[in-house]
Amino acid sequence: MDENQQGPAPRPLSEDELVKLLEGQRFGVLATVRSTGHPALSTVLYRWDPAGRAIRISTTAGRLKARQIARDPHVALHVRGPDVWSFAVAEGEAEVSGDPADLLAFAGDQPDPAAFLEQQAREGRVVIRISVSRLYGTALDLP
Secondary structure (H helix, E strand, C coil), X not given: CCCCXXXXXXXXXXXXXXXXXXXHCCXXXXXXXXXXXXXXXXXXXXXXXXXXXXXXXXXXXXXXXXXXXXXXXXXXXXXXXXXXXXEEEEEEEEEEECCHHHHHHHHCCCCCHHHHXXXXXXXXXXXXXXXXXXXXXXXXXXX
């Protein structure tokens, strides 16, 4: 390649591509805000609800990310695409919920919902629910 030639520029992903990327992945990196204002990053398992434009993440009430969200609800979830050059980011405000409906929405169909919720309570499980206000991301279309 000639040194003056540049490769393709990253292109913004469309709303449909962003939703598809979020639906196609299960792991992402959650960014919360530390008391110092610095970001705190955690790899998380998430569930995307496109109809409700919400993301749910299961954690325990005592985890740092749950405490940080209680103090400052501004979060972002970074999700890697099918290659290292593509990604989606979902930004929004989060809340920590112990609501059984949120726990079941995260877990999906359970053969015995009452037993499942009892186990979740014993483990101190809660759900971080992110109301997504902004989605963005890019891809680099290489030949």
